[in-house]
Amino acid sequence: MTVRSDTFERSCEHWSDAGREEMEAFYELARIDYRYLAEAYDWASAFQHLADRKSGIRLIDVACGSGKFPQALLACPGVAGLSKIPNFKLDYDLLDPSPFSVREAKQALAAPFYSGAEFCCTLQDWDEDAGLYDIAWATHALYCVPAEELEQGLARMCNSLSHDGFGFIAQGMRDGHYVGFYDQYLASMADRDGTPYSDGGQVETALKNLGMQVHSRVLNYTTVVPADRPELLESYLQRCAFDDALSLEDMLQREPLAGYLASCHDPESGEYQFPQRVGMMVFSHTEAGLTLDDAKVSGVD
Ligand SMILES: C[S@@+](CC[C@H](N)C(=O)[O-])C[C@H]1O[C@@H](n2cnc3c(N)ncnc32)[C@H](O)[C@@H]1O
Numbered sequence: 163m164t165v166r167s168d169t170f171e172r173s174c175e176h177w178s179d180a181g182r183e184e185m186e187a188f189y190e191l192a193r194i195d196y197r198y199l200a201e202a203y204d205w206a207s208a209f210q211h212l213a214d215r216k217s218g219i220r221l222i223d224v225a226c227g228s229g230k231f232p233q234a235l236l237a238c239p240g241v242a243g244l245s246k247i248p249n250f251k252l253d254y255d256l257l258d259p260s261p262f263s264v265r266e267a268k269q270a271l272a273a274p275f276y277s278g279a280e281f282c283c284t285l286q287d288w289d290e291d292a293g294l295y296d297i298a299w300a301t302h303a304l305y306c307v308p309a310e311e312l313e314q315g316l317a318r319m320c321n322s323l324s325h326d327g328f329g330f331i332a333q334g335m336r337d338g339h340y341v342g343f344y345d346q347y348l349a350s351m352a353d354r355d356g357t358p359y360s361d362g363g364q365v366e367t368a369l370k371n372l373g374m375q376v377h378s379r380v381l382n383y384t385t386v387v388p389a390d391r392p393e394l395l396e397s398y399l400q401r402c403a404f405d406d407a408l409s410l411e412d413m414l415q416r417e418p419l420a421g422y423l424a425s426c427h428d429p430e431s432g433e434y435q436f437p438q439r440v441g442m443m444v445f446s447h448t449e450a451g452l453t454l455d456d457a458k459v460s461g462v463d
Pocket residue numbers: 170173174177196224225226227228229230231232257258259260263283284285286300301302303304306307
């Protein structure tokens with residue numbers, strides 16, 4: 163019997179050149195996750211607010227993945243327009259244990275984001291003295307940091323923030339698709355003892371335990387897979403679990419996963435409708451540092 167590796171190891175196996183095709187299929191559906199984050203705040207004015215106070219802005223993207231968040235920001239006219247302001251520049255450092263991800267994210271950057279230092283390591287192992295950042299973000303990124311290691315990892319992120327800088331984390335809640343599906347997946351496997359994804363609520367608790375000021379909101383939306391795209395459905399779900407050995411047919415038979423998938427299936431349209439609940443947390447050492455929260459766009463809980 164082949165032994166399945168645990169959550170973090172499987173994540174690393176999939177964030178690789180070999181996993182590119184599966185990643186691209188996944189983002190056919192998941193790219194929108196980042197558009198929603200880009201539209202939830204007036205990022206351009208938050209960047210400008212910082213720039214009014216400093217000569218240059220330093221940013222670190224933690225668990226940068228393939229750079230879908232900066233791409234979504236660059237698609238916002240306000241952010242893209244900042245590149246026309248003389249000398250306006252965000253120095254953009256990247257952190258990820260996957261060399262593939264660091265390479266991909268670097269290629270996704272364009273003005274006003276300028277790529278800087280690269281740290282090829284986990285957040286928990288990041289111990290370089292890289293100086294202070296004005297912004298540190300991690301978007302749909304920290305699921306594979308086990309709950310018991312979150313506080314230690316997030317302490318690194320918080321310590322890297324300047325006094326008036328801000329952090330931003332987006333992470334699925336336990337009752338939303340990404341984390342909920344993975345819980346059902348683990349419960350459906352013979353060994354049942356994989357490490358669960360950490361969730362947005364656990365991130366918020368850890369940030370508060372670290373003494374940070376935190377403002378959070380929850381984003382609700384639905385990921386819809388059309389009835390006539392079973393292959394896309396399979397690739398999407400396999401990527402959600404970092405397991406391409408489990409076929410859609412298997413998923414539809416193993417409980418409790420089968421029951422969860424049935425609850426997301428609309429028999430009339432044949433679509434699968436996955437309910438997303440994403441915690442968005444803005445944090446800072448001080449209330450005054452929560453400038454991004456002042457730039458929030460209404461319409462989100
Ligand atoms: C879904 S991607 C993040 C997406 C990204 N924010 C974007 O804009 O496209 C998740 C990334 O987390 C990385 N990762 C997994 N465990 C990590 C850890 N403990 N510390 C830092 N990064 C980690 C993976 O290698 C992967 O590149």
